[in-house]
Amino acid sequence: MWRDTGAPADSFYEVRPECADVPKTKFKIKAGKTLSARKWQAAFTPEGYLDIGKTLSRIYRGGIHPSIRGEVWEFLLGCYDPKSTFDERERIRQRRRAQYAWWKEECRQMFPVIGSGRFITAPVVTEEGEPIQDPLVRLEANPNMGQTTVPQENGTSNNLETAKDGQDKDKKVIQWKLTLHQIGLDVNRTDRTLVFYEKQENLSKLWDILAVYAWVDKDVGYCQGMSDLCSPMIILLEDEADAFWCFERLMRRLRVNFRCTERSVGVEAQLSNLASITQVIDPKLHQHLETLGGGDYLFAFRMLMVLFRREFSFGDSLYLWEMMWALEYDPDLFSMYEEADSAGEKSEGSKKAKSIRQCGKFERENMKNGAKNAESPLPISIFLVASVLKDRSSKLQTEARGLDDVVKILNDITGNLDAKKACTGAMKLHKKYLKKAKK
Known part of the structure; x- marks a missing residue:
């Protein structure tokens, strides 16, 4: 059990032992100041209404205990209304999880590496949408088979060399596919000093969320820097869909920064x-x-x-x-x-x-x-x-x-x-x- 007094937050976000030059966290968990799990639970009525005013002042005084950070962030970022009940929030959560699953499946149909537990770092299509016949692309897309087919859940396969789905002619699909390797390169560089990202499944989860977001937000797509904003959500929220929605809400505040035109950056x-x-x-x-x-x-x-x-x-x-x-x-x-x-x-x-x-x-x-x-x-x-x-x-x-x-x-x-x-x-x-x- 973690003690609430004076514990360093580093114990929750373990740094790899070889990364000795990483700055130490100054934030300390302080009893009476930091919003603890007990105080957080006490801020709700039996129906689930949250006293947000009290909660905000405590967060400003001493931050949030890492064990409850994810669920508190969902309120701070506007995922849930403090004036809603437990039941209402559960219904919203389930609806959003279903929506994310639908989007993710849509992306998987276009590019089957999505949701496979892997990710790619090499370009997969040309500017014209033609598949790139590169050994690295084939290996990353399907490391176990030594060929270019990627198994799908329904038992069929998608041949990366020859598949010319009609959607590939759609500029939006091409644009999205052009971003996938850039997302992979950034995922490979994001928070790699943390033990958490030594696991391939966590890296691929980050890649999946960013890939789905890039498809859903067609105005912004993906830009460098988004992986830094999304990474904490993966660590704090166990369910991938919940992490996606937390990131999506944060992007609503910041997406104007990432919008580019021919003349300027947001x-x-x-x-x-x-x-x-x-x-x-x-x-x-x-x-x-x-x-x-x-x-x-x-x-x-x-x-x-x-x-x-x-x-x-x-x-x-x-x-x-x-x-x-x-x-x-x-x-x-x-x-x-x-x-x-x-x-x-x-x-x-x-x-x-x-x-x-x-x-x-x-x-x-x-x-x-x-x-x-x-x-x-x-x-x-x-x-x-x-x-x-x-x-x-x-x-x-x-x-x-x-x-x-x-x-x-x-x-x-x-x-x-x-x-x-x-x-x-x-x-x-x-x-x-x-x-x-x-x-």
Whole structure:
């Protein structure tokens, strides 16, 4: 039995012994502060209604105990409504599992390696959709047979060399198949310091979820960085479908960052907002960065794309994420996601009814200052980056003589940041920015 007091989170996310240079997790499980399994269970009524307000403040004070992290995240990300019962949630869970199984089977029909317990890292089709006749592709797709046929559940086989399913002529199918090897390459690189990913079945689960997501979200498909966002879900939620839906909800917040056009990448809008914030709260630093040619703030690209996964240890990045989501929590999240078509109408009604106590602190500030009326309220992640820059402002101004120096100074923060302090700093800057922006 894990003790609640002072236990390091590393004991839950075991690092391979040969990876000695991996930053240690600073997050400690603290009795009375960390949301424990006992406190979590006590937050529900006998019917299953959740007191979300109390839960949010406890998460911000001390994070979530790793043993219950997955199920708490499902609420924080809007998978479930706190005002629902146990029975209602179970029905939703079963419906979603069936939906995921249907999508996965659809993908398996197009490419039978999906769901086989394996994954591929070599391209399988050309830009025109023609199968690539490469020994590595054949071996990865079917390592045991030494030939190009892949058995399917119904006893038939799909010949990778000659199969020219009519769907292959569909641009969407071709586009999807073109991403599969890139997903495999990224899966091979994601969190490989963790013992968890020594198991092939866990790697293939990550590949399957990302492949299915790329098929379902045809606007975004798959982009590098998504594997970093999905990986924790696989570790925290045992059922693959539950992990998929948790990742899908997270992507609803972040997919705008991954959307690309011929002219721009979605995250550029957030980088532009970061520049505006820095200009308001630290004009000298902004001016210095502009002089160095860094006015586009591209050096902060990675922090925003994968939410600080590279700057923190694995355990601390999870702690940071749950604090961010608790601070940003909006009780209308579930209804906005579930009823996207009538979201405007629904959320207008519920805005009057929702208690400010059920909102996260960051969300409350936005409500108080009218920032929610803006077309798109700024996420807390931008203020987190701004807070990191502010903390290193004097160092950046005195030591950075070029963009390489800026990148080096920011790279030095890896493993040295404190997640709680970063969130506190972000909240202070947010308050300051809203006041100055109002003026």
